Amino acid sequence: MINIKVNGTSHQLDVEGDTPLLWVLREEIGLTGTKFGCGIAACGACTVHVNGAAMRSCSVPIGSVEGAEIITIEGLSPDSQHAVQQAWLTEQVPQCGYCQSGQIMATAAYLKINPNPTDADIDANLTNICRCGTYERLRRAVHRAAALMRA
Amino acid sequence: MTDTTFTRLSRRHFITTALTAAGGFALGIGIGGPAEAASLSARPWGEEGKRYPGEVNAWVVIEPDDTVIIRYGRAEMGQGSFTALPQILAEELECDWALVKPEYASANRNLKENKVYGSLSTGGSRAVRETGDMVQQAGASARERLIAAAAKRWGVPASECAAAMSKVTHKPTGRTFRFGELAVEAAAIKLDKEPPLKKPDQYKFIGRRLARLDVPLKINGAAKYGIDLDVPDMVRAAIIKCPVFGGTVKSVDEGAIASRRGVLRVVKLNNAVAVVADRYFRAQAALNALPIEWEVGAAGTTDSAQFRKAYLDALDQKGAVARHDGDVDAAMPTAAKVIEATYDVPIIAHAPMEPLNAVAHVQADRVDVWVGTQNADLALTFAAQASGVRPENVYIHNTFSGGGFGRRLGPDEVAQAVAISKAVGKPVKLIWTREEELRQGRYRTQAAIRFKAGFAADGTPIALDMRNAAGSSNPANVKDGLDPQTMQGLINTAYKLPNYRIVSVLKNTHVPLGPWRAPGHSQNVFFMESFIDEMAHAAGKDPVALRRELLAHRPDFQQVIDLLVEKGDWGKPMPRGKGRGVAVHESYDSIVGMIAEVAVTNGEVKVERVVIACDCGVVVNPRGVENQLEGGMIYGLSAALFGEITVKNGRVEQGNFDTYPVVRYKDAPKTEVYISPTPGKRWGGIGEPGATMIQPAVTNAIFAATGKRLRSLPIRGQNLSGAA
Numbered sequence: 001m002i003n004i005k006v007n008g009t010s011h012q013l014d015v016e017g018d019t020p021l022l023w024v025l026r027e028e029i030g031l032t033g034t035k036f037g038c039g040i041a042a043c044g045a046c047t048v049h050v051n052g053a054a055m056r057s058c059s060v061p062i063g064s065v066e067g068a069e070i071i072t073i074e075g076l077s078p079d080s081q082h083a084v085q086q087a088w089l090t091e092q093v094p095q096c097g098y099c100q101s102g103q104i105m106a107t108a109a110y111l112k113i114n115p116n117p118t119d120a121d122i123d124a125n126l127t128n129i130c131r132c133g134t135y136e137r138l139r140r141a142v143h144r145a146a147a148l149m150r151a
Numbered sequence: 152m153t154d155t156t157f158t159r160l161s162r163r164h165f166i167t168t169a170l171t172a173a174g175g176f177a178l179g180i181g182i183g184g185p186a187e188a189a190s191l192s193a194r195p196w197g198e199e200g201k202r203y204p205g206e207v208n209a210w211v212v213i214e215p216d217d218t219v220i221i222r223y224g225r226a227e228m229g230q231g232s233f234t235a236l237p238q239i240l241a242e243e244l245e246c247d248w249a250l251v252k253p254e255y256a257s258a259n260r261n262l263k264e265n266k267v268y269g270s271l272s273t274g275g276s277r278a279v280r281e282t283g284d285m286v287q288q289a290g291a292s293a294r295e296r297l298i299a300a301a302a303k304r305w306g307v308p309a310s311e312c313a314a315a316m317s318k319v320t321h322k323p324t325g326r327t328f329r330f331g332e333l334a335v336e337a338a339a340i341k342l343d344k345e346p347p348l349k350k351p352d353q354y355k356f357i358g359r360r361l362a363r364l365d366v367p368l369k370i371n372g373a374a375k376y377g378i379d380l381d382v383p384d385m386v387r388a389a390i391i392k393c394p395v396f397g398g399t400v401k402s403v404d405e406g407a408i409a410s411r412r413g414v415l416r417v418v419k420l421n422n423a424v425a426v427v428a429d430r431y432f433r434a435q436a437a438l439n440a441l442p443i444e445w446e447v448g449a450a451g452t453t454d455s456a457q458f459r460k461a462y463l464d465a466l467d468q469k470g471a472v473a474r475h476d477g478d479v480d481a482a483m484p485t486a487a488k489v490i491e492a493t494y495d496v497p498i499i500a501h502a503p504m505e506p507l508n509a510v511a512h513v514q515a516d517r518v519d520v521w522v523g524t525q526n527a528d529l530a531l532t533f534a535a536q537a538s539g540v541r542p543e544n545v546y547i548h549n550t551f552s553g554g555g556f557g558r559r560l561g562p563d564e565v566a567q568a569v570a571i572s573k574a575v576g577k578p579v580k581l582i583w584t585r586e587e588e589l590r591q592g593r594y595r596t597q598a599a600i601r602f603k604a605g606f607a608a609d610g611t612p613i614a615l616d617m618r619n620a621a622g623s624s625n626p627a628n629v630k631d632g633l634d635p636q637t638m639q640g641l642i643n644t645a646y647k648l649p650n651y652r653i654v655s656v657l658k659n660t661h662v663p664l665g666p667w668r669a670p671g672h673s674q675n676v677f678f679m680e681s682f683i684d685e686m687a688h689a690a691g692k693d694p695v696a697l698r699r700e701l702l703a704h705r706p707d708f709q710q711v712i713d714l715l716v717e718k719g720d721w722g723k724p725m726p727r728g729k730g731r732g733v734a735v736h737e738s739y740d741s742i743v744g745m746i747a748e749v750a751v752t753n754g755e756v757k758v759e760r761v762v763i764a765c766d767c768g769v770v771v772n773p774r775g776v777e778n779q780l781e782g783g784m785i786y787g788l789s790a791a792l793f794g795e796i797t798v799k800n801g802r803v804e805q806g807n808f809d810t811y812p813v814v815r816y817k818d819a820p821k822t823e824v825y826i827s828p829t830p831g832k833r834w835g836g837i838g839e840p841g842a843t844m845i846q847p848a849v850t851n852a853i854f855a856a857t858g859k860r861l862r863s864l865p866i867r868g869q870n871l872s873g874a875a
Contacts, residue, residue: 016412023432027387032379033372035553037504038585042808045504073372085370092362092774095782096229097369098376098504098553123817129808131504131554132229133785134778135819 004068006031007075017063021055022046024062025072033073033101037129044128047102047109048072054109056102073101076108084108087145095132103128103138111146189241189251191233191364193373196521196548197222197254205334207296209260209267210240210289213334217317219246222256224268224285225278226525227365228503228555229782230838231775232278234363236286238771239279242356243290243349245314246330253364258527258547272526274560274666276739276836279771283834287348293337295346300336301328351769351832360774365551377523377550378508378582385510385578386415388571389435392423392591395447395801396661400424404442411437418574425571431582450661451801455497458660458798462495462599465620470656471632473619474642477650482614486605490689494678494862495599498662499794500592500805502813505553506585511568512578513538518545518569519578523552525559533562537569556786557666561593586806593665594796596622596637598674602682605650610690612701614650617641621674623657624664632657639671640679640843645708645737646701662798668786669839672738673846677791677864680734680847685860694733694851695721707829708735711742711764714827719746719762728752729759730855734844739836741767743780747820747848751856754872758788758820758849763841765826768833776837777824783841784822789813791846795865812867 002013006029013028020039025031025048034057037045041056048057049071076082080089084107094100106128114121122142130138203212203220212220221240227233237253256268269285270277294314301319302309305326312321317330351357368374393399403424405417413433418425424443428434483489509522511534518538524530527547535542552559568581583591598621605614619641623634633655635642641653667673687697695716702708712735715721725731728751735744748760763780770776793812797804805811850861859871 019432023430026379027430027432030381031372032375035376035504036378036506036582038808040585040807040809043504076371080367080371088370089366092366092778094229094363094366094369095231095778096504096552096554097365097374100369101372104370126816129504129813129815131502131556131786131789131813133782133788133814133819135785135814135816136781136822137778139816139819 002062002066004065004070006070007072013062015062017061019062020058021048021060021062021065021070022057025057031072031074035098035101037099043099044106045099045102047105047128049105049109052109054106073105076104082108083148084111084145087141087148091137091141091144093134093137093141095134099128099130103130107142107145111149115150116146117142188362189237189248189253189364191253191368193368194375195233195254196550197257199257199259199546205331205338207293207334207337208289209264210286211244211293213330215331217250217329217331219244219251219317219330221251221253222268223253224256224271224282226271226273226527226549226552226555226559228273228523228525228552228559230278230779231363231772233365234361235279235771235775236282238361239283239357240286240290242354243287244294245316247317250317255549258531258549259545261528262531262542271528272560273555274525274557276838276840278838280740280834280836288345291346291348292342295342296337296340297330297333299340299342300333303336304328351830357769357771359772361772363774374551376505376553377510377521378505380510380521380550380580382510382512382521382578385580386427386429386575387431387434388425388427388579388581389431389438390423390425390567390581390583391438391443391587393445393447394590394803395445395451396663397450398422398445398447401444401446408437408441416575417441418571420567420570423567425567425581427571427575427579431580435584447801453661453801454799455797458597459495459497461660462597462620462658463493465656465658466493466599466601466618468656470618470654473633473638473653473655475652476648479614479616479650479652482650483603483605483616486613487608488606488689489603490685491601491603492682492685492862493599493601494681496597496674496677496864497795497797498594498597499667499790500589500594500796500811501556501558501667502589502811503554503556503558506583506588507558507564508580508582509564509568510578510580511565511572513540513569513572516540516544519548520546520565520569521548521550522562522565523550523559524562524565525552525555526562529560530562530565533566534569537566538573556668557670558593561665563591585808589796589805589807589811590803592796593624593663595667595670595673596624596664600678604682604686606690610692612648612686612690615648617653618656619653620656620658622659622664624666624670629657636666636671640675640736640738644679645705646683647704648701661801668783668842669738672736672839672843673787673790676734676736676843677846680736680844681850681862684732684847684851684854698733698735707766708737708742710827710829711735711744711766714825715744715746715762715764718764718823718825721746728856730852730857732848732851732853732855734848734851736840736844738840738843740833741765741835741837741840743840743844745784745844745848747845747852749849749852749856751853751871754870756792756853756866756871758818760821761845761848763822763824765824766828767826767835767837768828768831770826770828773826776826779837780824780841781822783839784845785814785819787842787845788818788849791849791864791866792818793865793867
């Protein structure tokens with residue numbers, strides 16, 4: 001049995017220890033907001049917070065996060081009011097939207113480390129892929145979210 | 152930016168003023184809560200077979216509480232037309248946007264009712280371009296019937312009544328009925344003739360910067376994509392198809408995984424093997440451990456070097472004349488100067504963020520499929536064929552899809568999921584890995600072209616001769632040795648030369664081909680707009696000036712170029728190692744121009760800024776136009792910088808984003824979009840044009856920065872060091 005806490009709720013899981021956290025979230029716990037994009041931690045669509053840090057859950061074996069506190073996109077805020085979500089809404093970032101859970105989670109974690117990033121900081125530290133090419137709006141939304149969080 | 156008319160706004164709408172990308176002020180609405188704007192369900196497929204008494208026509212249902220269900224007859228893969236088409240319909244219906252709830256049109260009903268929704272296929276930038284008129288008429292027709300129903304109740308002429316904000320008012324007395332009170336009667340009314348549509352200068356809702364309806368569902372994980380669907384008693388499957396296209400399954404050692412936890416079945420298809428388990432992660436892990444032998448045939452010895460040579464060699468083979476204006480053979484010898492160049496591009500994959508997947512449930516007399524597809528009509532056909540169930544009993548529940556770009560037009564995953572469900576007798580969710588997605592694509596064709604241009608002594612181009620080699624993605628389209636799709640962008644160029652010829656050689660290999668965002672245009676605009684640049688330099692002309700000269704007969708193009716040149720700082724000096732490149736093109740009834748600014752440092756290319764100008768005719772929603780041009784540009788930029796699928800021993804070598812890189816933040820330029828529509832009624836498509844121009848704009852900018860002309864893509868891996 002593996003114990004984790006997801007969005008504040010404790011789960012006891014009977015799964016193989018090498019099962020990726022992503023698939024535990026999606027198939028054992030039923031939280032499908034976290035997406036599968038590549039399976040090798042290259043795209044970031046599966047980004048969640050593990051003990052507050054952004055991690056690409058497709059490449060995190062569940063056995064390595066025993067006892068961890070995990071936050072997914074569903075748990076970021078009960079009503080989409082997190083500053084990053086509000087910035088995404090105002091800037092109308094998503095197109096297909098499939099990468100955006102991961103983008104939002106990566107941004108929320110990064111802005112805690114760097115509350116006032118430059119464009120160069122963003123380019124160097126936010127590496128999630130968006131195939132719809134929303135980067136122009138993403139960049140604006142990151143700055144807007146940073147301003148909201150500083151306010 | 153030309154923003155649009157903004158004459159009336161519901162008091163219930165929340166008005167915001169926002170600084171746009173272009174630096175101008177624009178008004179926006181609907182960013183408030185769900186009470187302020189129309190809303191979309193996270194599961195936006197309709198209830199199959201449900202007949203509403205208030206269905207005024209196939210596109211419009213009005214419920215007793217005034218809720219307006221608007222059917223959406225295309226796919227939503229990120230392009231935003233789940234908002235744009237209802238916006239068009241609402242313009243004519245005169246309903247309150249806050250009451251609108253769009254849902255997918257039913258593919259099953261489309262089949263049974265003789266294409267009542269037209270084509271559900273979402274390619275060719277057609278959603279607004281081709282469905283726009285249909286939904287506009289449907290909205291107008293529904294409005295007139297609601298008015299007629301009210302007039303009948305009051306016993307007054309319909310001409311004394313008007314509709315607005317989901318109410319019909321009798322103008323002389325001020326009496327009103329809500330749409331919800333009239334819908335059932337309206338549904339029974341037959342009009343003598345369909346009402347005329349508003350003229351573009353009468354639009355008050357089309358043209359607004361509305362918030363997209365799907366965005367609130369896409370910032371909290373709520374939106375359901377095919378991969379997210381669960382149905383009762385469902386099992387999960389992982390699949391691998393023979394990595395050599397056209398190959399088949401020779402043998403499978405099922406015993407090797409029989410004892411693994413959760414594994415239920417190995418399903419052998421003719422050309423693929425699937426493992427079915429209680430969980431996807433168990434199915435995939437077992438498949439990874441399953442020994443499979445393939446029958447690959449002669450294709451198993453092919454590679455990309457052979458293909459490239461074959462396409463270049465094909466330029467010397469006999470082809471079919473696709474277009475011939477004037478007499479190239481007579482004109483070319485009279486030229487004072489002649490230049491030639493050969494270009495080529497490799498195959499590339501689509502790589503949508505969401506790997507292909509489908510949930511299928513095959514029963515004896517019914518099939519249900521939940522899938523994010525670009526082509527629900529074809530998904531239905533595939534599901535019927537794979538199951539043997541009559542098409543009339545197949546239901547496609549279209550979900551949101553995580554990108555499409557052409558890959559979801561050929562629903563291979565639907566046929567597989569249906570076959571697996573039939574084999575196991577349960578609902579099955581099939582998920583492809585990223586590797587499967589990149590290795591089992593329907594790729595953009597490899598292509599090559601040879602140009603020859605002749606100039607008069609004063610530098611005026613007098614002849615352009617082209618021989619093109621490309622593969623057909625659909626042999627059914629081939630007629631007289633030509634596939635119109637492979638010629639897109641060449642055969643219908645806006646440039647006017649007195650002598651102009653295209654000879655096409657069709658060449659296919661065992662690699663499956665399909666439409667890739669702006670098919671044909673995608674490679675041909677790179678070719679043409681690069682060579683036009685070469686022609687300008689050969690003639691000693693400015694690249695913009697030559698384009699203007701060849702487009703002298705097109706004032707609409709000149710207007711886009713005016714805007715582009717002004718906003719894109721064309722002609723202004725740039726520091727050493729930097730350059731600007733331009734490209735303009737008309738496709739899908741839209742004229743788009745781009746100027747790219749690049750910096751080349753130690754052989755590394757950085758695209759720093761892209762300015763886009765566009766005339767797409769009627770702007771339904773400026774935000775949508777900007778989104779699609781920005782996103783299309785980035786999609787094309789990935790192809791230009793990195794896009795290359797290589798084949799070795801008949802199989803694709805790349806498997807994931809580590810070996811098939813795409814644009815990330817660090818590669819994404821600052822982008823500005825300017826819209827300058829010409830007056831009149833024209834729904835220009837906007838989903839695809841952005842993906843084409845960026846490729847030559849960047850390589851032309853590299854030429855401006857370094858003097859190095861790139862005649863192949865991708866840019867990555869080409870030697871630019873020392874050139875600057």
